[in-house]
Amino acid sequence: TGKELQRAYMDDTDTFHRRALCGVRETRALSDLLSPSYFIQAQIFPYNYQDVIVRGNATRINALFLREYFRQRHSIPELPMARAFEGGYTDIFFTGVARNVWHCDITSLYPSVILQFDCFPATDQLQIFRHLITDVRAFRLEAKAEMRAEKDPARQHHLQALQNTFKILLNSFYGYLGFAQGHFADFDAAARVTQIGRDLLKKMIDWLGEHGAQVIEVDTDGIYFVPPVKIAIDELRDDLAKKLPEGIEVEFDEQLEAMFSYKAKNYALLTKDGDVIIKGGALKSRGLEKFQRVFLEEMIKLIMQGKPEAIVDLRNEFDRKIRNREWKIDMLIKTDTLQDSLDKYRAKIASSARNRAAAYELALASGRNYKPGDQISYYIKATPKKVPAYEAAKPASEFDPENRDENVDYYVAKLDELMKKFGGLIAAADSTAKQETLAL
Known part of the structure; x- marks a missing residue:
């Protein structure tokens, strides 16, 4: 905490230096984990390393289009008229705990649909979209195969970053079709992609049900189901694959010890290694301590x-x-992200448009120029009498481990x-x- 660091800086220089060095090493480790993909993207897109990190995937793809059209001195179409369209298929068929659960999906569902069913932008006269998605898919498969065969850890790490980059890019082509700021976006093509995707998933669900499987849930991650007892999983996979169109590949990629199905798009998975994976805001809210x-x-x-x-x-x-x-x-600290400016917060409070909130009250009391997007970490301290949480909130940096004052009854x-x-x-x-x- 801030108090501990301050005490170490004033009274124990060696401890402070050790902790500072530890922080630097942790930052380097995070950089090694997160940076390689962006470094590679800076070599692909017409953005420098700093800008490629903050640009959205669809914006990056649009830049590739513009660069090539400018290079070929071809005119650029006007931005399309945006419209709503139905998204991916999600549904729930069972709530509770299921065991021996398998997960299956279509490998690169939307890119496969785009390529197999020619869902390309109508305004792309140079057919850049078709060439890009075809090449990126081939590059990704090549990098993935090389990574699996590579023995050198450093080279393997590089190939992992490379194939992850192409995976992100590949899965962004569908999003670009429905991107209002994309010059070559095509909302009709985007709607067709999701329609075909929904039809394929429903076909798979019906087939699994007809062959004795218990389908639990389907979402953007694929289909979770309990396989029939009398059919081997490999046989089930091969038979299902035969029912799908050419170029659409089914993958049974994970067997789970158990699954807890709570509600649509909210579930938990227990892996064979005993790890728990939780999906959905109802079970994993960022607002929780x-x-x-x-x-x-x-x-x-x-x-x-x-x-x-x-x-x-x-x-x-x-x-x-x-x-x-x-x-x-750390277990009790809550971190909130400011959505409004402090002036806007004051105005809303004055007009009774919102309730007071601890993070904003602490930001106002600090005298600092906090802006939307800034984060405030705090905990609730003990008080002589019961008061609203926003009045008992205290910045996490002011916590003193030698004089603990958190409100245990509150927690x-x-x-x-x-x-x-x-x-x-x-x-x-x-x-x-x-x-x-x-x-x-």
């Missing part, structure tokens, strides 16, 4: 493991750690709110687990 996110993940994991009776013990463990102040303050209440929110779910999981035990 870290201890709440960890609790939710552990609770959902217990549900998927068939151990809902252990959730009460988990809740009591978190209660104890909060009250005994066993965690670092325990938040824990209980989570238990109440998912109470029906926990009870249903407990009942199901008991029935399964009796069935054994």
Whole structure:
């Protein structure tokens, strides 16, 4: 925290230097992870390294078009008339916990549809779109094959960045078709792509159901299903592939220990390695403090493991750690991103258009020129009497680990709110687990 760093700087220079060096190394590690793809993109797109990071994918593709059309001294079409169109297919067929779940999808669904069904922009007279997406797809497959065969770690890392770059670019061509600021966008073509994609997924779902599979959910990531008992998974995959058009390849890419289906586009996966992957804002809200996110993940994991009776013990463990102040303050800190300017916030408060919020009140009290997009990290301190959270909020940088002052009752209440929110779910999981035990 800020207090700890300040104390180290004033009283323990060696400790401060070690922590600063640790921060530099962490930054370098993050750079090694995130930078290579953008470095490669700066060599592809007509943007420098700094600008390519902040440009959207569709904007980058538009720049490729413009560069080639300018090079060939060809006229540029006017921007298209934007219109709404139906997106990808999402649906849910089962809620609860399913085991032995498989995931399947169509390899590069939208790029494959674009190429196989000629969904190209009508205004692209030089056919740059067709050539680009064909070449990028070939480059990506080549880089991916080289990466898998490569033994040298450094070279493998480079090829990984290369194929990731082409993957991002490849999957952005569909988005470009529906990009209002794209000179060669084509909303009719974009609508056709999603229509064909929906039809293909529905065809796969119907076929799986007819062959004894239990489809759980379909979303942009593909289809989750429990395979039939009497058909080998390889046979199921091969038979399904035969029902799809030429150039459309199906992939069974993952087997999961269990899946918790909560609602459409909100689910959790338990991998064979015991890791939990949570998707959807209802189960993984950015507005939650870290201890709440960890609790939710552990609770959902217990549900998927068939151990809902252990959730009460988990809740009591978190209660104890909060009250005994066993965690670092990082577990309790909340970070909010300012959406409005401070002047706009003041105006809304004055006109009763919104409620007061801790992050904005701290920004105003700081005297600093905070702007939309800036982040404020804070926690709720203990107060002599009960007050609104925005009045008890304290900047995270002012937390003193030697004189802890967080409001433990406030955070325990938040824990209980989570238990109440998912109470029906926990009870249903407990009942199901008991029935399964009796069935054994």
